Amino acid sequence: MKTITLHTKNTTYQLGISPLGFVHHLYYGPKASGDMSALLSMRDRGFSGNPYESRNDRTYSMDALPVEYPCYGCGDYRSPAFNISDEKGIFGADLRYKSHQLEPGKYTIPGLPAVYPDTSEPDDIQTLKLVLEDARLGAEVTLYYGIFPELDVITRTVSVKNNGKGVLHLHKVFSAALDFISGGYDLLHFHGRHAMERLMERSPLSHGTLTIGSFRGTSSHQHNPFVILARPETTEDFGDCYGLALLYSGNFKCEAMMDQYGQTRLMMGLSDDMLDYALCPGETFYAPEAAMAYSSAGLAQLSHIFHKLIRTHVCRGRYRDIRRPVLINNWEATYFNFTGEKIINIARQAASLGVELMVLDDGWFGRRSDDNSSLGDWYVNEEKLGCSMAELAESLHGIGMKFGLWIEPEMVSEDSNLYRAHPDWAFIIPGKPPVMSRNQLVLDFSRKEVVDYIFAQMTEILDHASVDYIKMDMNRSICDVYTAVSGRQNYGTIMYRYVLGVYDFLERLTARYPNILFEGCSGGGGRFDAGMLYYTPQIWCSDNTDAIDRIRIQHGTSFCYPSCCVGAHVSAVPNHQTGRVTPLKTRAVTAMAGTFGYELDLGTLDAAEKQQVQKDIAAYKSFWPLMHDGMYYRLTDPNTPCCAAAWAFVSPDRTEALVSVVVLEMHGNAPAVYIRLKGLAPEKQYVITATESAAAEGLAAENAVSGSVLMHTGIPLPAGLTQYDSIQYYLAEVSDQRRFRKV
Ligand code: DGJ
Numbered sequence: 001m002k003t004i005t006l007h008t009k010n011t012t013y014q015l016g017i018s019p020l021g022f023v024h025h026l027y028y029g030p031k032a033s034g035d036m037s038a039l040l041s042m043r044d045r046g047f048s049g050n051p052y053e054s055r056n057d058r059t060y061s062m063d064a065l066p067v068e069y070p071c072y073g074c075g076d077y078r079s080p081a082f083n084i085s086d087e088k089g090i091f092g093a094d095l096r097y098k099s100h101q102l103e104p105g106k107y108t109i110p111g112l113p114a115v116y117p118d119t120s121e122p123d124d125i126q127t128l129k130l131v132l133e134d135a136r137l138g139a140e141v142t143l144y145y146g147i148f149p150e151l152d153v154i155t156r157t158v159s160v161k162n163n164g165k166g167v168l169h170l171h172k173v174f175s176a177a178l179d180f181i182s183g184g185y186d187l188l189h190f191h192g193r194h195a196m197e198r199l200m201e202r203s204p205l206s207h208g209t210l211t212i213g214s215f216r217g218t219s220s221h222q223h224n225p226f227v228i229l230a231r232p233e234t235t236e237d238f239g240d241c242y243g244l245a246l247l248y249s250g251n252f253k254c255e256a257m258m259d260q261y262g263q264t265r266l267m268m269g270l271s272d273d274m275l276d277y278a279l280c281p282g283e284t285f286y287a288p289e290a291a292m293a294y295s296s297a298g299l300a301q302l303s304h305i306f307h308k309l310i311r312t313h314v315c316r317g318r319y320r321d322i323r324r325p326v327l328i329n330n331w332e333a334t335y336f337n338f339t340g341e342k343i344i345n346i347a348r349q350a351a352s353l354g355v356e357l358m359v360l361d362d363g364w365f366g367r368r369s370d371d372n373s374s375l376g377d378w379y380v381n382e383e384k385l386g387c388s389m390a391e392l393a394e395s396l397h398g399i400g401m402k403f404g405l406w407i408e409p410e411m412v413s414e415d416s417n418l419y420r421a422h423p424d425w426a427f428i429i430p431g432k433p434p435v436m437s438r439n440q441l442v443l444d445f446s447r448k449e450v451v452d453y454i455f456a457q458m459t460e461i462l463d464h465a466s467v468d469y470i471k472m473d474m475n476r477s478i479c480d481v482y483t484a485v486s487g488r489q490n491y492g493t494i495m496y497r498y499v500l501g502v503y504d505f506l507e508r509l510t511a512r513y514p515n516i517l518f519e520g521c522s523g524g525g526g527r528f529d530a531g532m533l534y535y536t537p538q539i540w541c542s543d544n545t546d547a548i549d550r551i552r553i554q555h556g557t558s559f560c561y562p563s564c565c566v567g568a569h570v571s572a573v574p575n576h577q578t579g580r581v582t583p584l585k586t587r588a589v590t591a592m593a594g595t596f597g598y599e600l601d602l603g604t605l606d607a608a609e610k611q612q613v614q615k616d617i618a619a620y621k622s623f624w625p626l627m628h629d630g631m632y633y634r635l636t637d638p639n640t641p642c643c644a645a646a647w648a649f650v651s652p653d654r655t656e657a658l659v660s661v662v663v664l665e666m667h668g669n670a671p672a673v674y675i676r677l678k679g680l681a682p683e684k685q686y687v688i689t690a691t692e693s694a695a696a697e698g699l700a701a702e703n704a705v706s707g708s709v710l711m712h713t714g715i716p717l718p719a720g721l722t723q724y725d726s727i728q729y730y731l732a733e734v735s736d737q738r739r740f741r742k743v
Contacts, residue, residue: 001024003026009149011030011152015130017097021097023132025179026040026066029240029294029296040066070265074093082173083272084170097132100129101128103126106148110286112248113534116316118312125147127144128147152294155290156290156292160285164281169279170276171272171277173275174270175290176268177265178244178266180266183258183264185264195543196549197556198528204232212227216478217478217495218250218522218526218527219246219250219528219531226245228302229266239297239298240294241295242295244290244291245292247289249529251496253271275495311565314530317510318515326357327597328357329597333600336363336370343385344395346358349603354617354618356401359405364380365381368381376454408474409455412443419441426444446498462516469518470509472521518537518538519539520535521567528561537564538565541557543577546575546577547587549580552645554566563593566593568592569597570584570588570613586726589726598613619691631652634647635677643666646660657729659675660728662724663725674714676710677715685735686705686731688730
């Protein structure tokens, strides 16, 4: 068997091409060398078909062997990654090896986000193109592998070219498939709902298929396009695990299964539900990209790989590596009830406490005074603002604040001039009452003229007002998928083309306004995925701003996504979503694990609270380099019954750390609680300071403790903490006193 082997710094990936031209997956795991084709176990298996050419050799079956890109029709009866039919509607493919080549550099994907090389940290990146062919159909399927040795990541995508004479119908083209010759894995996935997203769930894989995904038009609040396959014994610090992330923001599917022989298959890609992509002769289809990584040292290490990947090879733009301005957003402060003057007052108060950016949320356009009208009418409501947008921006800049604006370009209200002029631009199936959500409809972004029109409306505003930040929202799930373009029969492609339209819009907007900071949003975290992060380097993590719920949401989010991508704000109490009352400090400590901002009228706080806000902003700014460059460690699991949630940022050279602790539960006469640290250097001595020394009854600032002790025993929490209190510890290596900062 001919083999192809890919290496990253710590991993090896091997494929094998059988004499019949079938491509098998041989190995993905810790770095290894040699031919691994002996791993294939050839046995005569009942009811597992054999290729025509090997019919007398009943030991060769695609149904029982690990396959690199499983397709329906080749005798592999497990769920396929690829399913195609011809012009007559006949299903079945026979993909065989045609050629391969290894090229320097990284492939790109037309119209879709893709991991890119970071020129500031050169890596010896290569692309493997492996071409498979179905001679009967004239289908050429190319598997792409982007190899990032230093980053320890392999990216994947697939293209399908129609070299035949008839139209081909693509029903399933997953981006990546991974077959393992053994079972006994858990799938870690991130489920949720609006205002409670990305809660980690760990499910043992048993016989059958565990499917997660979305056909809501966005990647969704309900499931996230990132999963981990881990051994049951794998923990944060120990054991084998594989991560798979899809850079896509629309309908997706992930299938994880254990087959009849106890083998495991993990696949992810575009959802095949309602996919019917008619591929005309000469045309090529491109699947979205998936990124995969392996860790032999548990989940923390896997997260570190994905954090780096996303921070430096997915996020782009001016703000990629710099501290984002501390912002204040008026949504929870005013909802729709604001005037220009009210906004300036909120901003003035915020500026005096150290806030740097005022974001004007929903309600500044058309006749919008609630969520029932005006989406699509992107002209400024000067009557409500009392001035033009340019004047508002000028006033805010005048008080030293940057200015940000909320938009929701993909939507239209029935009560809007746009809808009255172009009712056919909305997704509505003729003769069927459309499903409404927030009383709004979705614009057909699969149509270029629709995207062009909205884009022109946006540029009209942004060219005339000095805007520093855009929050791009999307507030409903999509159904009634229909396009009114005459002659377009191909409804099974619309949701894919819709996402391409959104990406086109964002690509144009970010290119035209390179100095604007973009934040994604979809009712909070309904489109929190690596595809969106390619355009917007941060995403509003959830509409739930309650600190305690947020800790759980951010905990799940942290498995794949770095803290610099996580939009997080301090809001008022009682919290508007849960009614819970938490201390201001705790809300700040929680928001510091993200981009940090405020979402309340700071003018309503008393003098002591305002002082606290000033201190928190100063602390955030001072700790930002450590939080941005540092490695993030989950120290406890806030979803299990535990006294405290805790997480830490540790500098790459392990000389500094910031530990944040929030008390989740308190009981009478409670036992002492120790927070065991991770990621420190065992031999180093650390000086520990509680950042608010009034609360520090634990270790005295002068005490130095070894990394080893802190990781094995931990920091004792001081007595007297009550439920929802928080405490932050700053650790600095003793020998490096220059770094020690008293806070
Ligand atoms: C949903 C967002 O998540 C909120 O922050 C806010 O922007 C509203 N939409 C405005 O309609």
